[in-house]
Amino acid sequence: MALGIGSIGRKEGEQWAAKLEEFSSVCDGVVGQFGKKLGVGEGFVTKKSGVTSWGRQITRQFDKITNGKNLDSPALYVQGLSRLFQAAQILDEHTKAASQQSIAPLYAAFPADIRAALDNKLRHASEFFAKVVLTFVIRDMALLLDKYVKKCEKWLAE
Template sequence: MMSLLRQTMTSRTGGYVTRRLHVPHEVWSQGGAKLASVPEKIRVVEVLCSALEELQNWSAEYFGAGNVSSGMALGIGSIGRKEGEAWAAKLDEFSAVLDGVVGNFGKKLGVGEGFVTKKSSGVTSWGGKLTRQLDKFTNGKNLDSPAIYVHGLSKLFLQAQILDEHSKAISSTPIAPLYAGFPVEIRQALEIKLKHASEFFAKVVLTFVIRDMALLLDKYVKKCEKWLAE
């Protein structure tokens, strides 16, 4: 879904989100459309992009730079329990970022209810990191700019594909070679962590993005009706 949405934002001809729904590129760049809480959404997107970039770097460190799900990454044969435990620790840090986003912005954006199932030290410690990152990313930016918001979403949806690669790798039959070297209990733990990340993007990010897209589509259709009437 994130790949399809990104296509509507980056292609001049837009793209199909479903078999019946085509979203023109102009939907995202039209003027006069007022979206709610854009500054908060820009902050969320910036923090998630930073966290995913860090996760991408660690994935390359442990698995190599290739595609994890296809088994084409470097490092096959040299991955075992040690790398699995280290990767699990990085996914825990990433989960703390996701929980922190919901804790800090979920109520304002109207998303993520029930997503954070338990409190952890990671969420607490991440609060200070969140503040520092927000200061770094948003300093001097126009946080009310829909263009910055859409550009950030395009970047986020591209970076999020690293999670898709790992989810496919661990759930494929047979399992991808890079995950086959992990003990069963580590694979099971990793699968739970990756599922948690997937649920975050489904229940939090896609919830407010699709809500915004619906508003923008409604605005765009009304403009088209006006043009036809004229």
């Protein structure tokens, strides 16, 4: 789609919508599996459908991260967050392209119903990052700062 080869039409829009739907299922699966446990996802509307194979895969990856030694190193944690947010930039670029006053030519080529569906799916992905990922990261950073302050207080007391 991004290569500019051939024409952009309904078929390509439906394929992009299907990929966004897969990602949406992953987001819903993460909220379903970890929302209550981590205290995130409040107000994030989840669908009643079951967790897809993508959701199961991401759940296994999260389990490996939280049970392994990956979180022992603040540098690895920050690198992981950095990679996540860099990869999420593609969603931001598509959201801007689809929702700006002057729609990007790629999105303008899609039929109106496909554009509306894509806009809803991109909005859902944005809500996931805003209400789940960022909430978790900010709470986690607050905990890390609290621990750092306590260590500094002990150091100053000595």
